[in-house]
Amino acid sequence: MRALTIVPVLAACLALVPGASVSETRVPQSPAEISLSFAPLVKQATPAVVNIYAKRVVQARSASPFAGDPLFERLFQDFARPQPRVQNSLGSGVILSEDGFVVSNFHVVGGATDIRVVLSDRREFAARVVLADEQSDMAILKLEGAEGMPFLDLRDSASVEVGELVLAIGNPFGVGQTVSSGIVSGLARSGAATGSARGYFIQTDAPINPGNSGGALIDINGDLIGVNTSILTRSGGSNGIGFAIPSALVAQFLKQARAGQESFLRPWAGLEGQAVDGDLAEGLGLGVPEGIIVSDVHPQSPFAAAGVAQGDVILAVDGLPVNSGPEMIYRMSVAGLGESSDITILRRGERLTVTVPLMRAPEDPPREALVLGERDILPGLALARVNPAVGEEFGLPFRAQGVIVTDPGPVAARVGMRPGDVIASVGGQDIEAPSDVAKALKAAGRGIDVIVIRSGQAVRLRFRL
Structure with a gap:
């Protein structure tokens, strides 16, 4: 019912309420009464x-006087600071x-x-x-x-x-x-x-x-x-x-x-999966499409510790159905960190319930945060080793490893580095730890070649000192 159709009959309805009159104003005593006003x-x-x-x-940049000019717009693209x-x-x-x-x-x-x-x-x-x-x-x-x-x-x-x-x-x-x-x-x-x-x-x-x-x-x-x-x-x-x-x-x-x-x-799930559609439901023996089929589980995941494995279908969290990744994380989030949730899964046609502790993504291995100093080639470049916690913060792929740029600083930003870039190599040397970056930069000479992984793609950055 909408208020516009309810209000005209309000006076007539009040006459049916014992002890009420049109001129009387009182708090409604039931859902039926409150729906009248x-x-x-x-x-x-x-x-x-x-x-x-x-x-x-x-x-904000002010409007450039050369905007729209096919020649001068590009030449003076930095005109408006x-x-x-x-x-x-x-x-x-x-x-x-x-x-x-x-x-x-x-x-x-x-x-x-x-x-x-x-x-x-x-x-x-x-x-x-x-x-x-x-x-x-x-x-x-x-x-x-x-x-x-x-x-x-x-x-x-x-x-x-x-x-x-x-x-x-x-x-x-x-x-x-x-x-x-x-x-x-x-x-x-x-x-x-x-x-x-x-x-x-x-x-x-x-x-x-x-x-x-x-x-x-x-x-x-x-x-x-x-x-x-x-x-x-x-x-x-x-x-x-x-x-x-x-x-x-x-x-x-x-x-x-x-x-x-x-x-x-938020609690960390540490797994990947996809919603079960009609085709998957038929193959899994489900009467209707429901749940999330697990495609990969991180070794450090609390789900892995509870026995959840690739191929399992997660049907419910704390008795409430889940049909997408965001919905599962939501159910875990409202339960709260430090608590545990009962997870209903389907495995080879059998429904099971496992208890999963709700925890943050672990800092293992340690992130080894490092900021290059003023005497380094790229001063102010902030780096960290990728672990589950870092990956969660920057939205990295599920099993990402290596060294991530947390802040490029003024110099590295000018050569094209961005927060979230994972440094694969510097000067042809593979990078495994933040300290490797500073060493590789010093050994690279005047012409430096850096390969970073950005949005799943390899990007080559070249610059000279």
Whole structure:
């Protein structure tokens, strides 16, 4: 049901409620009554939804006077030097605790140097980001000097069902706090969000527009079930397909923020696989396509320690079905580091359950971080040995090895090195450890030939001293 069809019959319906009159205003006593009007629910929830104004300084190039000229545009491509520019962003947030922890989107507050949070009663607070994660497009802020704040309770999003009535609360287009209604129209939407966000989302048809980002998606009890993060649109406006980050993941973000973490830590799976499609399901003897078939397991993976092997099909995590890699990582993330999860697998037609400890990617072998000094050939070049933890940070291939560039520094950047490049050889010498790079550079002479692996491709960099 939509509010526009409900409101005209509100007076008639109230006459059926014992002891109620048209002029009487009271909190509805059941889901059936609350569906007649959202007003009491809105009054309860909106004080905990805030507007966020953020400023960040970005380096932007001014327009070149030679732009479009076929001859001079290339000759004077460096004519316009980057100039610092203040960029403003507007979004929403949700207060999660009395002491002023607030959740919002990374694309609203990430990299901000000045954040101002305005409550519905017009109180204003300065805020700082205490934990941020671009991959999930989520951030936790702390209001300065806040106490006794209104906040929303978190509902376990695993209990949310398609068809539930929901409200989206935020500040679309900067017009002020606004409420829109709809239903949960889909669950387990993985990889559907835009921008940098990856993972698992709740889909809703409640209108969500620019400025709603970071706002609340609540159920008819006023509990937070998700944080609005993006829309699927071709016009820039809401077309009824919006996505929210589930509250179960929000709870883990809040837990890690309270523990002092500055970036979100996810459990490491240490395996590769693919979703089971119709053809695979038939070959595996499954009645319907479900789960993830394992194609490779890292020797240090907790799944390997639990006995999971190539060819196994992962069907569920803690009793909840998983049908994609992002969904499995999401289920593990909401369980939390330091805990364990029961993994249901299918092996040669038999269903088994194994217990997997949830751990971070190991620093084995040690990363041996090294920064070349001022007297080295490429001063400021920061290097590290690739291990599972480093590979996780930089999104490297599953079994990547070698030495990675974590920061090229000013000189190496000019010759073409980038963060994430894996150095295969320098001057024809194979590289196995960070210290090998400095030695090979000194022995290479004036003409230096470096081969790096970038996005799975070998790239040759040549330069002279």
